[in-house]
Amino acid sequence: MTAVHAPVTGLLDVERVAADFPILSRTVRGGNRLVYLDSGATSQKPSAVLDAERGFYTQHNAAVHRGAHLLAEEATDAYEAAREKIAALLGATARELVFTKNATEAINLVAYSFSNATAKAQFGRPLPAGAERFVLRPGDEIVVTEMEHHANLLPWQEVCDKTGAVLRWIGVDDSGRLDLDHPAHGLKAVLGERTRVVALTHQSNVMGTITPVRVVADAAHAVGALVVVDACQSVPHMPVDVSLLGADFLAFSGHKMLGPSGIGVLWGRYEILESMPPFLSGGSMIETVRMEGSTFAPPPQRFEAGVPMAAQAIGLGAAVDYLQSLESGDGSARGLAAVAAHEHALTGYALEALSEIPGVRVVGPTDNRERGSAVSFVVEGVHAHDVGQVLDDRGVEVRVGHHCAWPLHRRFGIAATTRATFYVYNGTRDIDDLASAVRAAQVFFRVA
Amino acid sequence: MELQSLYQEIILDHYKHPQGRGLRDPFAAEVHHVNPTCGDELTVRVTLEGDVVMDISYDGQGCSISQASASVLHEQLVGGTIAAGLSITDAFLALMQGRGTVEPDEEILGDAVAFAGVAKYPARVKCALLAWMAWKDAVSQAVERHTPEVTP
Numbered sequence: 001m002t003a004v005h006a007p008v009t010g011l012l013d014v015e016r017v018a019a020d021f022p023i024l025s026r027t028v029r030g031g032n033r034l035v036y037l038d039s040g041a042t043s044q045k046p047s048a049v050l051d052a053e054r055g056f057y058t059q060h061n062a063a064v065h066r067g068a069h070l071l072a073e074e075a076t077d078a079y080e081a082a083r084e085k086i087a088a089l090l091g092a093t094a095r096e097l098v099f100t101k102n103a104t105e106a107i108n109l110v111a112y113s114f115s116n117a118t119a120k121a122q123f124g125r126p127l128p129a130g131a132e133r134f135v136l137r138p139g140d141e142i143v144v145t146e147m148e149h150h151a152n153l154l155p156w157q158e159v160c161d162k163t164g165a166v167l168r169w170i171g172v173d174d175s176g177r178l179d180l181d182h183p184a185h186g187l188k189a190v191l192g193e194r195t196r197v198v199a200l201t202h203q204s205n206v207m208g209t210i211t212p213v214r215v216v217a218d219a220a221h222a223v224g225a226l227v228v229v230d231a232c233q234s235v236p237h238m239p240v241d242v243s244l245l246g247a248d249f250l251a252f253s254g255h256k257m258l259g260p261s262g263i264g265v266l267w268g269r270y271e272i273l274e275s276m277p278p279f280l281s282g283g284s285m286i287e288t289v290r291m292e293g294s295t296f297a298p299p300p301q302r303f304e305a306g307v308p309m310a311a312q313a314i315g316l317g318a319a320v321d322y323l324q325s326l327e328s329g330d331g332s333a334r335g336l337a338a339v340a341a342h343e344h345a346l347t348g349y350a351l352e353a354l355s356e357i358p359g360v361r362v363v364g365p366t367d368n369r370e371r372g373s374a375v376s377f378v379v380e381g382v383h384a385h386d387v388g389q390v391l392d393d394r395g396v397e398v399r400v401g402h403h404c405a406w407p408l409h410r411r412f413g414i415a416a417t418t419r420a421t422f423y424v425y426n427g428t429r430d431i432d433d434l435a436s437a438v439r440a441a442q443v444f445f446r447v448a
Numbered sequence: 449m450e451l452q453s454l455y456q457e458i459i460l461d462h463y464k465h466p467q468g469r470g471l472r473d474p475f476a477a478e479v480h481h482v483n484p485t486c487g488d489e490l491t492v493r494v495t496l497e498g499d500v501v502m503d504i505s506y507d508g509q510g511c512s513i514s515q516a517s518a519s520v521l522h523e524q525l526v527g528g529t530i531a532a533g534l535s536i537t538d539a540f541l542a543l544m545q546g547r548g549t550v551e552p553d554e555e556i557l558g559d560a561v562a563f564a565g566v567a568k569y570p571a572r573v574k575c576a577l578l579a580w581m582a583w584k585d586a587v588s589q590a591v592e593r594h595t596p597e598v599t600p
Binding site: 030389444 | 454464512
């Protein structure tokens with residue numbers, strides 16, 4: 001416990017950042033300091049985001065893209081400005097960005113494009129030009145990976161059940177990386193001429209593994225498949241430029257990146273979005289409507305039926321501003337690059353701290369390379385639920401269970417893990433508290 | 449430190465030394481229940497003779513609360529009547545769902561009274577109930593199967 005740690009560099013000024021988050025000043029379970037290590041599930045919100053949402057409701061609230069009165073104009077402008085801001089963060093254009101209620105809905109939007117196009121084609125009903133790439137035939141293949149969050153697995157299982165397509169997957173090796181060269185579950189083995197979609201995570205929500213999206217995307221494109229990337233754990237934590245990533249679609253949630261709940265984002269290459277049939281239908285996604293049938297607006301409006309979540313979009317815009325304003329304590333980086341450097345330093349510190357505890361095993365990469373800040377582990381002889389309970393008793397809030405990645409846990413032969421995830425308001429003190437709470441759990445359950 | 453009220457000594461004892469663990473033959477019904485939020489699993493078999501519960505055998509994996517609860521269930525219910533088992537189950541259910549407001553009756557619950565503290569932790573109530581819901585399901589299947597069909 002008295003090991004000398006290497007100096008930790010690249011951190012944000014955590015005390016200053018934490019002061020921007022009102023919730024972090026409350027106490028939990030008998031006066032303990034709140035040590036929030038569950039940002040991978042949802043992040044806390046800075047005052048700037050809360051103020052932006054409240055400011056919208058108190059000053060500009062109206063239904064966007066409807067009406068011609070002043071408030072409607074202001075609300076629409078604010079909503080569209082948020083879209084532009086978020087698009088700029090990704091190196092994309094605003095018209096490529098669809099607001100959804102969360103990342104799950106964003107992925108479902110793409111998945112339903114396949115099953116909807118397939119169903120319409122079957123009856124010879126109208127489809128946008130280029131929609132053939134969304135029409136599946138029995139025996140077509142959809143490829144995912146074994147480390148997917150259920151949100152990027154179940155929608156594809158559903159598409160398979162509705163179209164007769166077959167689900168295949170890239171395996172995970174013992175170190176928690178994609179096993180791209182595996183003879184049975186590697187890239188070459190799994191991808192083929194029937195592959196129509198490859199859907200993969202950019203960063204594992206359990207192990208923190210950053211996947212080589214570019215490599216997979218290039219291989220997918222070589223066989224004519226579309227590439228869908230679950231970026232829930234990457235966009236909030238590191239610079240992501242869609243022009244370099246190689247993906248055709250990218251999905252993420254606002255609430256995991258300091259934004260409000262109820263807002264997610266789907267980015268798609270414009271010509272592909274244009275070729276997709278609608279997902280949800282109704283108001284504001286239309287071009288003309290007649291009793292005999294209707295035509296639809298171009299993207300992104302085609303995919304935003306109903307009055308959208310304007311305050312949440314504006315809140316997410318404020319979160320992007322906030323993230324971009326952050327600066328490393330030593331001034332070496334700004335914005336998402338500073339966030340990534342901060343988390344990289346914390347992850348190294350956490351991996352070292354956990355490795356010093358006998359009976360604790362990290363699941364996933366233990367070398368602090370090509371990995372983000374999700375650190376999941378098992379404590380020998382103590383179930384994750386019980387570990388989490390002792391941690392919670394000391395104010396350390398982590399996630400326990402399979403973290404919506406049940407097949408990945410099966411792959412490692414474990415039922416549940418304890419997961420700590422770090423964000424901009426976490427510092428080394430939080431990790432010290434985590435480590436001592438894990439030791440306390442071992443003592444409580446008499447395994448140490 | 450409220451941990452001791454949650455993890456009473458009896459619970460930790462049952463967790464470390466589970467009673468009646470392991471699946472045994474023959475059985476009247478078998479069920480497999482899971483807690484989808486955490487992945488805990490339990491297979492439960494019941495063996496009946498008339499209206500007496502001859503055995504409840506079980507196997508699974510999960511947290512101390514869910515596994516100790518299965519062990520206590522085995523200890524409390526085996527050897528009694530089905531009706532007695534179900535009434536203990538009802539009392540346990542009421543205790544667990546009472547958010548800490550239900551006064552447990554040790555006369556009825558026996559060692560299961562040790563789980564009273566769990567009721568204050570809503571996220572753990574499902575863990576405590578896993579075995580009890582499984583047994584209830586199994587026994588109702590067994591009884592249904594052995595009730596001769598009555599034609600009106």
